[in-house]
Amino acid sequence: MPPTPQRDFSAPTIVIGAGPHGLAAAALLNRSGEPTVILERSDRVGASWAQRYDHLRLHTTPGTSQLPGLPIPRQAGPWVSRDDYVRYLEDYVAHHRLDVRVNTEVQRIERAEPGSRARWLVHSADGLVPAGAVVVATGRCRTPDTPRWPGRSTFTGTLLHSAHYRSPAPYRGRDVLVVGAGNSGTEIASVLAGAGAERVRISVRTSPNILPRSSARWHAAGRLTEVLPLAWRDRTSLLTQRLAVPDLTSRGLPRPRTGLYTRNVREGVNPVLDHGFVDAVLSGRVEPVAAVQAFDGPDVVLADGTRLRPDTVIAATGFRSDLHDLVGTLGVLDDAGQPLAVGGQSHPTAPRLYFTGYTNPLTGVLRQAGIEARAIAHALRREKARPALPLPQPGGRRAAGALDNGHAPG
Structure with a gap:
């Protein structure tokens, strides 16, 4: 254990993380009177979007994409472009005077x-x-995940x-072979096909x-049907x-064999919005x-035994x-490495440690940023109003810090 810092009242x-979820959380914490500092590993706000x-x-x-207060x-x-959204995030920092x-x-x-x-x-x-509370907002897209296919290193x-x-x-x-039929894969394949690639194939597991992209109402439908059983929701989407x-x-x-809502709940996968792919x-x-x-x-071997020889695999x-x-x-993580508690919830052994940006709801990831930011600000405000109580830590240690203990409800 490093030296304990001086008592900081x-x-x-x-x-x-200075992405949408981190910025929204900081803005609402500041608004509630909580001094907040954002630490960002890259050289700019919204770097994951800019890249x-x-x-x-x-x-x-x-x-459904804007953050609280702007x-x-x-x-x-x-349909907001990448560059416009990055500019919006930069304006958000200036508007709320966030310390990044x-x-x-x-x-x-x-x-x-x-x-x-x-x-x-x-x-x-x-x-x-030293921190009175921590909000982890590094997001679900922190590290690219390329499967370890057998023979991958031999590909020429x-x-x-x-x-x-x-x-x-x-x-x-x-x-070009695009692997993966999510929103990114289908969009990249469509754009490549329309921009002069000689041949474009998409590998689908x-x-x-x-769903048609022309309709913006599917996010609203997701909110309206949240109380219905999954099977009913699947039927409406079908x-x-x-x-x-x-x-x-x-x-x-x-x-698809699995309904839209069931797949989202079980796998965290959202539907593909058609932007020319069909x-x-x-x-x-x-x-x-x-x-x-x-x-x-030089070959890519498919599950059905087919061999392809693409110039590029994306x-x-x-x-x-x-x-x-x-x-x-x-x-505080489950077996898959995901937070056991998100938004305004803290793990019982880790009060005042919050996670935001680790869900993929049908109602919209960016909309969720505001929801979770409000929940975190509310939870921290309520917890700080409680009397301090000793809280055991894993291994029997007493919880550190003189700030109030407790479990922050959502």
Whole structure:
């Protein structure tokens, strides 16, 4: 254990991550009178958004994508571009006068020693920061997750994760295999097919639920139907899909076996919003193929035994939250490495440690940022109003810090 910092009667709340969830949490904490500092490992606000591909647009409308206290400008249009959204996040920092420390990577969080005013010690490359509370907002997309396919290292073509894809220009005249049929994979495949790639195939393990992008009401429907049983919700979405999306089975993409709502609840997967993908498949410009099984030199081996020889493979295979280095010793993660408590909930053994941005609700990830920020600000305000009570820690140690103990309700 490092030296205990001096007693700090005004230890701030530390927010880790300057993305939408971290900014929203900091804004509402500041509004409630809680001094808050944001630590961001990159050199700018909203870095994970700024690094996405050039043609990215939000899949949610401005009304469900804006953060508390500042609307997205009307001139951004109905589907906000990457650059417009990054500018909005920068404006949000200025509007709320948020204290953001860039180029400050947090290495780990640990409990402060008993008797310290701080509840937590935040270790960064710049030193030790005492904190009265910590909000972890590094997000679900912290680290690109490329599967460890057998023979991957033998591939003689180009293999990259979608996190490193920027534009279709380098792939003109190339044979490209996109792996993964989520929103990123289907959008990248569609854009490549329309921008001069010689051939575009998309490797599909599980057929996605597809909805028309032209309708913005599916997020509202998600909110309205939350109280209904999953089976009923699946039936309503199935009707919408059958009416709006043609059957692509003959093109190699059968209808999904699992309902839209069930898959979201069980796997955290949202539906694909169609932005030209269906037409690209119908026209043959994007060819669905089986799941990738292995690599073998220049070849990609599919689950059905087919061998492909693409010039480039783009793995749109998702991300990892990678929270173990930060909080892996605190007993607050499940077996999959995800937080056991999110939003305004704290784990009973870790009061005043909050997580935001680790769910993927049908009602919209960005809308959830505001919901969780309000819950965190409310929970911390209520907990600080409670009398201090000793709280045992794992291993029998008493909870550190002189701030009030307790479990923050959502």
